Amino acid sequence: MGRVTGSVRTAGCEWLQYDYGPGLVPEEGPGPFTMWRYRHLLPMSDGPVRYPLPIGGTPLLPAPALRVALGTPSLWIKDETRGPTASNKDRATALVIEDGLRRGLDTITTASTGNAAVATAFGAAAAGMRAAIFVSIDCQEDKLALMTQAGAWVFQVPDGYAAAVDLSRAAVEEFGWVDRNTGVNPLTTEAKKTVALEIWEQLGRRMPDVMVAPVGDGPTLAALEKGFAELVACGVAASKPRLVGVQARACQPLVRAWQGTDPAPDELDPGSTVADGIAVLRPAVGDAVLQAVRSSGGAMVAVSDSELMDAVGLLASTAGVGAEPAGAASLAGLRSALREGLVNRNETVVVLVTGREIKAAGSPSRGRVAVADRLDDVRQAFGRVPL
Numbered sequence: 001m002g003r004v005t006g007s008v009r010t011a012g013c014e015w016l017q018y019d020y021g022p023g024l025v026p027e028e029g030p031g032p033f034t035m036w037r038y039r040h041l042l043p044m045s046d047g048p049v050r051y052p053l054p055i056g057g058t059p060l061l062p063a064p065a066l067r068v069a070l071g072t073p074s075l076w077i078k079d080e081t082r083g084p085t086a087s088n089k090d091r092a093t094a095l096v097i098e099d100g101l102r103r104g105l106d107t108i109t110t111a112s113t114g115n116a117a118v119a120t121a122f123g124a125a126a127a128g129m130r131a132a133i134f135v136s137i138d139c140q141e142d143k144l145a146l147m148t149q150a151g152a153w154v155f156q157v158p159d160g161y162a163a164a165v166d167l168s169r170a171a172v173e174e175f176g177w178v179d180r181n182t183g184v185n186p187l188t189t190e191a192k193k194t195v196a197l198e199i200w201e202q203l204g205r206r207m208p209d210v211m212v213a214p215v216g217d218g219p220t221l222a223a224l225e226k227g228f229a230e231l232v233a234c235g236v237a238a239s240k241p242r243l244v245g246v247q248a249r250a251c252q253p254l255v256r257a258w259q260g261t262d263p264a265p266d267e268l269d270p271g272s273t274v275a276d277g278i279a280v281l282r283p284a285v286g287d288a289v290l291q292a293v294r295s296s297g298g299a300m301v302a303v304s305d306s307e308l309m310d311a312v313g314l315l316a317s318t319a320g321v322g323a324e325p326a327g328a329a330s331l332a333g334l335r336s337a338l339r340e341g342l343v344n345r346n347e348t349v350v351v352l353v354t355g356r357e358i359k360a361a362g363s364p365s366r367g368r369v370a371v372a373d374r375l376d377d378v379r380q381a382f383g384r385v386p387l
C-alpha cells in the first residue's frame with residue numbers, strides 16, 4: 001500500500017509525500033503493465049482494484065521513420081492516446097473514481113474543456129457512478145454527444161470555463177460529490193505521474209535526457225516532474241530529465257511568463273487555436289509548471305497552428321499515430337526546441353502524445369444537458385430525474 005506520509009504545498013499545489021525508498025518501485029520483471037503497477041507510489045490502500053477499465057501501460061514507440069525524418073536517433077513517442085477515451089485524462093479519472101468507489105460515493109463531477117469530461121463520463125459509466133459535468137457554453141457538440149451517450153449529466157455554464165470550475169467545486173462542497181477537477185484533487189497529479197514511472201521502466205530503468213509535454217492547465221507536466229523526482233527520491237535514478245513545456249502561440253501565458261515578457265493580446269486568445277485541449281488562459285497549476293521547467297533546466301516553447309497541424313501530419317505519416325492538435329503539440333515543440341538549440345539531436349528525447357480526436361455517433365441527448373450558472377439550476381435538473 002502507498003504510505004503517504006503527508007503533503008506539502010509548493011507553487012500553489014498540494015503534493016503528497018511518501019516514505020521514499022527503492023521498495024516503493026516495482027521490481028523488474030513480469031506483472032501486469034498497468035497504472036496499478038505503481039500502487040506503492042499511489043495513495044491507495046491494499047485490496048483489489050475496482051475500476052473496471054484498463055488503464056496505463058501505454059506504449060513507448062521507437063518510431064523509426066520519425067527518427068529519420070527529424071534526424072533524432074534516440075527519439076521515443078509515449079502514446080497516451082491508447083486509453084479508454086484516447087487521452088491522458090483517463091489516468092486521473094481512473095484513480096479518482098477508484099478512490100470514490102472505495103469511499104462509497106456515487107457521483108463524480110468535473111469541469112472540463114472536453115477530454116477530461118469525456119474521460120469522466122465513460123469512467124463513471126463503467127464504474128456505475130453518476131457523472132455531473134460542467135462545460136463552457138461553447139463545448140463541441142461531438143463531445144457533448146459522447147458525454148450524454150455515456151449517461152453523464154452535462155451543465156453548460158454561460159460564463160465560460162473558469163465559472164464552470166467554480167460551479168463544479170461548489171457542488172463538491174454542497175453535495176459531497178467526488179472532485180475530479182484537474183489541479184485541485186491531488187489524486188489527479190498522482191495518477192498522471194505514473195506516465196513518468198512507465199517511461200523510466202520502458203527505457204530499461206533509465207531516465208530520458210529530455211521530456212517534452214503540452215501544457216494547458218499544467219498538471220500533465222507538473223506530474224511528470226513529480227514522477228521523475230520521486231524515482232530520484234527512491235534512490236533508483238540519479239537525475240531528472242529536462243522538461244520542455246509546449247503551448248499554442250495563440251494562448252501562451254506560461255511561455256511569456258517563463259521568458260519574462262508580456263504577452264500580446266493575440267497570444268492570450270484561447271478561442272483562436274486548433275489546440276483546444278491546451279488553450280487555457282489561466283493555467284490551474286501554472287506556477288508549478290514554471291518551477292518544474294526551471295528546476296529541471298528545461299524550457300517553454302510556443303508553436304503556431306500550422307506547426308501543430310504539421311506535427312499531426314508527421315505523427316500520422318511517419319509513426320502511424322493519430323493525434324489531435326493538442327496531442328501533437330509535443331512534437332511541434334520538439335522541432336522548435338531543436339531549431340533553437342535547446343535540445344541536441346542525439347539526446348534521448350521522449351515526446352508525450354496526449355490525445356486523439358474521438359468522434360461521436362449521433363448527437364447529444366438534450367434531456368441530459370442543461371444550462372446552469374447557479375447550484376439551484378443543478379438541484380432543479382436533478383429534482384426532475386430519479387436519483
Ligand SMILES: *Cc1c(COP(=O)(O)O)cnc(C)c1O
Nearest residue numbers: 115216217218219220277354355
Ligand atoms: C488536457 C490535455 C492536455 C494538457 O494537459 P494539462 O494537464 O491541462 O496541462 C494536452 N493534450 C490533451 C489532448 C489534453 O486533453
